[in-house]
Amino acid sequence: MSLDIVILAAGQGTRMRSALPKVLHPIAGQPMLAHVLQTARSLKPSSIQVVVGHGADLVREQLAADDVSFVVQKEQLGTGHAVAQAIPHLKAQNTLVLYGDVPLIESATLESMLKHLTADSMTLLTVNLVNPAGYGRIVRNSTGVVQAIVEHKDATPDQLKICEGNTGILAAPREQLIDWLGRLSNSNAQGEYYLTDIIAMAVADGLCVATETATDAMDVQGANDRQQLSELERHYQQRAARRLMAQGVTLLDPARFDVRGEVSVGRDVLIDVNVILEGRVEIADNVSIGPNCVIKDSILRAGAVIKANSHLEGADVGEGADCGPFARLRPGTVLAARAHVGNFVELKNTRLGEAAKAGHLTYLGDSDIGARTNIGAGTITCNYDGANKFKTVMGDDVFIGSNSSLVAPLSLGDGATTGAGSTITTDVPAQALAVGRGRQRILENWARPKKL
Numbered sequence: 001m002s003l004d005i006v007i008l009a010a011g012q013g014t015r016m017r018s019a020l021p022k023v024l025h026p027i028a029g030q031p032m033l034a035h036v037l038q039t040a041r042s043l044k045p046s047s048i049q050v051v052v053g054h055g056a057d058l059v060r061e062q063l064a065a066d067d068v069s070f071v072v073q074k075e076q077l078g079t080g081h082a083v084a085q086a087i088p089h090l091k092a093q094n095t096l097v098l099y100g101d102v103p104l105i106e107s108a109t110l111e112s113m114l115k116h117l118t119a120d121s122m123t124l125l126t127v128n129l130v131n132p133a134g135y136g137r138i139v140r141n142s143t144g145v146v147q148a149i150v151e152h153k154d155a156t157p158d159q160l161k162i163c164e165g166n167t168g169i170l171a172a173p174r175e176q177l178i179d180w181l182g183r184l185s186n187s188n189a190q191g192e193y194y195l196t197d198i199i200a201m202a203v204a205d206g207l208c209v210a211t212e213t214a215t216d217a218m219d220v221q222g223a224n225d226r227q228q229l230s231e232l233e234r235h236y237q238q239r240a241a242r243r244l245m246a247q248g249v250t251l252l253d254p255a256r257f258d259v260r261g262e263v264s265v266g267r268d269v270l271i272d273v274n275v276i277l278e279g280r281v282e283i284a285d286n287v288s289i290g291p292n293c294v295i296k297d298s299i300l301r302a303g304a305v306i307k308a309n310s311h312l313e314g315a316d317v318g319e320g321a322d323c324g325p326f327a328r329l330r331p332g333t334v335l336a337a338r339a340h341v342g343n344f345v346e347l348k349n350t351r352l353g354e355a356a357k358a359g360h361l362t363y364l365g366d367s368d369i370g371a372r373t374n375i376g377a378g379t380i381t382c383n384y385d386g387a388n389k390f391k392t393v394m395g396d397d398v399f400i401g402s403n404s405s406l407v408a409p410l411s412l413g414d415g416a417t418t419g420a421g422s423t424i425t426t427d428v429p430a431q432a433l434a435v436g437r438g439r440q441r442i443l444e445n446w447a448r449p450k451k452l
């Protein structure tokens, strides 16, 4: 079966009260429309047509991709009119309609729905609702066969009692769909060309209208205002949390855990509360992440321990290495196996060797640090002269005394030592001690100044 997918995304989203087009509002850090596109792609369609209108340029700019075409709907004259804009681009046997503001629809649901599709049937996704207000109602005859969809504003009091609502998501054979769209009228309560009117036409043409019912109403919920947006965000996060727990992660509180990207996990991972994972995060077996950590685009290898309030971006934390509390690992940080980074330590573009330590209050930038090297508290690599960045290289078993300033470019050989409080400006040979500070003097019987 070949399939074109049409995604409706032209609406303004007035109730968002926003300068941003509705479909660009984020769920888990990605525009709603990006989620729909991802799901659409998973169905391997022949084409994806996005119908844009309000904020069309911005939507196109943010979501342009080789496999996505944009069709402009100049005036928003209704969902049927919106789908009709894509007609010239429909080539496949069947057409599936999705919505840019219904971001959490799952591909498995769509696949089940599409199974009902044949040359003489169309299919739609319905949802059973406790409060169906606002939704189009699925009208069935006495034997349960779908007859029509009636919009809330056009429904009779009896029809308003129907609790089976239209999600809006449907699929139909292209040729019939094009024929029905051409026959839509806007003589209804809203003066719009309703996509939903094609159901009665399908019935009249003798097609079977098959339905699939969503198992969770939140999966097919649209976001019309910020309240609904926040509900969808929570639903997304609950799903993500459940998926990770199923894979062997202990989440101390799934309600206080956020994923904004793609996460892979090993077994026996422990994640404390208020952790945010962003971008691509790989977490191996037996990793433990303390409370209030933000971890973006990073790799945490087996047994790594990230302690409370740490912020990692573009970091590779080696096996059994640990960092924090209050560590900041910036892009290009590599902690080799069993390396230790303590509190208030910032690393950028730096490799800390195997079992090397930087325990306290330190900045290490553009550095390559050997195995077992110990960086004393308050050490600063002076890697930037205001115009250029320079590198600091340390061998194995180096000992940097506390409060050292290491002025790059600089290299320190294996086993080198620097005295506390030194400003080191020239290379230090292996096994040597470098002291770069004023020599201490003792003035005996020092008379302190007296108040005048």
Ligand code: UD1
Pocket: 008, 009, 010, 011, 012, 051, 073, 075, 076, 077, 078, 079, 080, 081, 082, 099, 100, 101, 134, 135, 136, 137, 149, 151, 165, 166, 167, 168, 193, 194, 195, 196, 222
């Ligand atoms: C629609 C359905 C209704 C269903 C409900 C589910 C119709 C006529 N009604 O109603 O049966 O229960 O969705 O939420 O289809 N859009 C465009 N161009 C337009 C009009 C709409 O792109 O000219 C887009 C909107 O941006 C929105 C979506 O289509 O993403 C739905 O439009 P909306 O006006 O919200 O339809 P509803 O009245 O909610």
Ligand code: CA
Pocket: 222, 224
């Ligand atoms: Ca709507």
